[in-house]
Amino acid sequence: MVRVVQQHAGQLPMAGDAEYVSAIEPSDYGALLEDLKRRVHGARYQVQRKANTELLRLYWQIGQTLLQRREAEGWGSRGATNAAVRRRAVRRIGTMITIRPYRPDDRPDIVDVCVRTGRTGLDATGMYSSDDLLPDIYALPYVDSEPELAFVADNGERVVGYVIAAANTRDFASWFSNTWWPSVAGKYDHPTSDAEVHTLASAGDPHRMLIADVDDYPAHLHIDLLPEAQGQGLGRLLIDTLRVVLAERGIPGLHLTMGADNTNAGAFYRRLGFTELASSTPTATTFGMRIDKP
Structure with a gap:
């Protein structure tokens, strides 16, 4: 599956067609991700009001990347368990668009x-x-x-x-x-x-x-x-x-x-x-x- 990421400089890995590797997420990872998303969302619209296209695109891209990671890998899922440590399969990137x-x-x-x-x-x-x-x-x-x-x-x-x-x-x-x-x-x-x-x-x-x-x-x-x-x-x-x-x-x-x-x-x-x-x-x-x- 091809996933999408947007950025000006580096690229963040997303789910893709490749081997599986293990990843460990702390129990509060979902809450941390939700807080980051909330702050990115707020910053994006503060920048939008200032009509700065480059910064607006940057914040928008970060927000989209977070949403895509959540969809691909279940980060911050409301149905996640409260176990201290959760193990899940995370795919390495295949194709990046x-x-x-x-x-x-x-x-x-x-x-x-x-x-x-x-x-x-x-x-x-x-x-x-x-x-x-x-x-x-x-x-x-x-x-x-x-x-x-x-x-x-x-x-x-x-x-x-x-x-x-x-x-x-x-x-x-x-x-x-x-x-x-x-x-x-x-x-x-x-x-x-x-x-x-x-x-x-x-x-x-x-x-x-x-x-x-x-x-x-x-x-x-x-x-x-x-x-x-x-x-x-x-x-x-x-x-x-x-x-x-x-x-x-x-x-x-x-x-x-x-x-x-x-x-x-x-x-x-x-x-x-x-x-x-x-x-x-x-x-x-x-x-x-x-x-x-x-």
Whole structure:
């Protein structure tokens, strides 16, 4: 099992696929962990009020690591016995995935993930006349215009997932239509299918991103994970990381639009706290989330 940890410098070990070793925990370990979590939580929000992104991320990462260790190994479990010493099996780390800010050298991996998940989560390689089409619409304009709102899941060898966003959808739609799309549209002068014609027409429409609720939920996101990175809580971590940065900017709401038939994704977003918006259509569901001010 792949576990997730976030940090800027070193990495803390988590449960993973490897041999078992013994660990001894004192009887008050759970209480100590709960106290540490409580203090980290308080410090995180004190820092948030001061709008210091780097410190905020640090405290947030510590808190997430503690929660993951508790889930993986049962630390501080309310059902634990009160024996003076408890022995348990603790797994050494197998694979580590780090949530970190986007870097320019991630660009090829962003393109690859976008294409390999571009058909409602499935591989869209060869679907259009050029595999550049989906990244040119749904990935690269975001990392180029607002790289500070792009975060990736890195398995140590490559990026296996990402979340990207625009803080102000109205501004982004204007920039996309007037600047970005004209710079790349010439690559697609000879579409080879009806699906490609439709995708190109949608990309060139400056109003396609302006949902009825856009002023209440001005930011929007795209999130994609390769199949091997799914089912491990990475989607939640990526979106939570993005929410912290949007909250610091004072962005009141965040939205996304997905195919109405993608029931698994819909259930995932509902679990995260997104609610379906009135701007949804029979073919496209729009979810929104309010963002608390720091």
